Amino acid sequence: MSRKSLALIVVWPLMMMGSSAGGPSHAAQNRSKWHFLASSGTSMSQIAAQQQFPPISCGETKQGSIDQTDQTFSDGTRFDAYSFTTMQPNQPFIITAQSSSFPVQSELFFFDAQRGQFVFLQAISAGAPNMPVKYTGVLSTPGEYALVINGDSPQSAGPYTVILECQACGASGGGCTGGTLDAPVQIQMDQELTCELTSNDPRVQDQQGGVHFAKVFQFQSPGGSVRITATSSAFTPLIGALDPNTGQLSNVSTSPNTLNFSAGPAFFVVIANEVQATGPFTVKVEQGGTFPPF
Structure with a gap:
């Protein structure tokens, strides 16, 4: 499905x-x-819990690309994933993503160590290429999080930019x-x-x-x-x-x-x-x- x-x-x-x-x-x-x-049906269950994603730090901008070498979801859509860790409760965050090549989508997951799986928290999708997406919130629980970037179809490919900020929105x-x-x-x-x-x-x-x-x-x-x-x-x-x-x-x-x-x-x-x-x-x-x- x-x-x-x-x-x-x-x-x-x-x-x-x-x-x-x-x-x-x-x-x-x-x-x-x-x-x-x-707001998203993304499933992380197919990704091994112990898999290591490239890290992204607070205040860091990542320039990435969705291409044929990336992992895929069950529908064939390719994705990149980054990990970051919070050490304090109630950590505000802002995630911004954009691609000139495809309508970018971004999802946020929390790693539940007791159950050994990722739990979906939040997501946002762009309606068209070049349209930036931004979402904010508060990470109430210290621990490991995964930030996923993907397109809206298996044909989505090309460069993208993602920014993680660990502060409250203005x-x-x-x-x-x-x-x-x-x-x-x-x-x-x-x-x-x-x-x-x-x-x-x-x-x-x-x-x-x-x-x-x-x-x-x-x-x-x-x-x-x-x-x-x-x-x-x-x-x-x-x-x-x-x-x-x-x-x-x-x-x-x-x-x-x-x-x-x-x-x-x-x-x-x-x-x-x-x-x-x-x-x-x-x-x-x-x-x-x-x-x-x-």
């Missing part, structure tokens, strides 16, 4: 899977039909750092954050197959009802509770949304109601409110 024909349910990174987070106490009820998607976003699947935005009770929903954010799929962008948030819940408000002039925000142990979304509704959480670390998402909508928004978490009946 071609890797491009797959719409993969995201495998949540281990730092969240192993969390003792208290998910929504009502998560088994009123479950949403939204599903998180990976826009501060009002303290809204992260929001990707492996690094939720940290928000405090009664705090209001200004964020930007982009095409690099995680994607969720609705019942009709439409793809929507989303940001993941984490906060310390006092327990009980929590009112979450999100406002945007660019899209209609939807808010839903997230169980970090299963990746299950529940009680997705328009803002403001009152959700019930157990005391402790809790997770929620802000989703654009419109398909593939992006833009700025504000979000605030407050205690109280009336919890809606099921």
Whole structure:
């Protein structure tokens, strides 16, 4: 099966899977039909876990080429891979790639040493040759990562440039750092954050197959009802509770949304109601409110 024909349910990174987070106490009820998607179907399972990729360092620019000597995915698309290691948690990064010869694609993976395999984190694709791609995020877990460069078909070939920067993107976003699947935005009770929903954010799929962008948030819940408000002039925000142990979304509704959480670390998402909508928004978490009946 071609890797491009797959719409993969995201495998949540281990730092969240192993969390003792208290998910929504009502998560088994009123479950949403939204599903998180990976933005790429790339499979690293065919690459030996012990294989050594050429290293790329923070601040380094690599000039490479996709050619007949490169390894291939199952559909025949050739690729290059680079490795880098982070020593500290919550390491911001920026990856930029471009090719004048083919529509470049870039994917990021984390090496799960316990399972001996790479776990997909993030990806981005150019629509045409000469179009640069850039994606940012926060690497929450120290360890080894793989950066993959490839084209959009088995015929893709030619030179490319890739840059790895280990720093936050210039826009501060009002303290809204992260929001990707492996690094939720940290928000405090009664705090209001200004964020930007982009095409690099995680994607969720609705019942009709439409793809929507989303940001993941984490906060310390006092327990009980929590009112979450999100406002945007660019899209209609939807808010839903997230169980970090299963990746299950529940009680997705328009803002403001009152959700019930157990005391402790809790997770929620802000989703654009419109398909593939992006833009700025504000979000605030407050205690109280009336919890809606099921």
